[in-house]
Amino acid sequence: MTTCGHLDQVQDVTADSAEGCTDCLAIGSRWVHLRMCLSCGHVACCDSSPNRHATAHSGASGHPLIRSVEPGESWRWCYVDQALV
Template identity: 50%
Template structure:
């Protein structure tokens, strides 16, 4: 994966957690970062599925994992995984001390039963 429409390597992530979950005091399993605008949303296993909702509302199809140490991309439009891609503006993941699922203090004890699919 090289230079691709819909990737802006200069845009930093919007925060360290899912913007929509943070707004309502929710929690997430894993995080995804929009490669075009930097929006950080939760993955499809999370209750909110905000990364997919962001794609559907904006048309921004490419996300990168926002988990520390992961650099793969997912293309929602093409339903395709890319093992790597262009480097995006730092940081490349949420803080290493932020747990997954997260954030600390908001994850319910029965979180595994609340995951999607």
């Protein structure tokens, strides 16, 4: 794994949705996999999903870190460093 200088932005957050991608649910779209922002808890869809809401959220908010919320997965990703952390 690569060193990430953004781990100080990880907060003790709760997912803002247990139902799926918050943004896809709002527009009636679908998703493939879910990610959660580690700065604010926003749940959004992955880059394999049609709308790529997790990446869009990171770009709009400046929040660099996400984690997978898929069952059995525990990895985290930094958009800024383009690395698993």
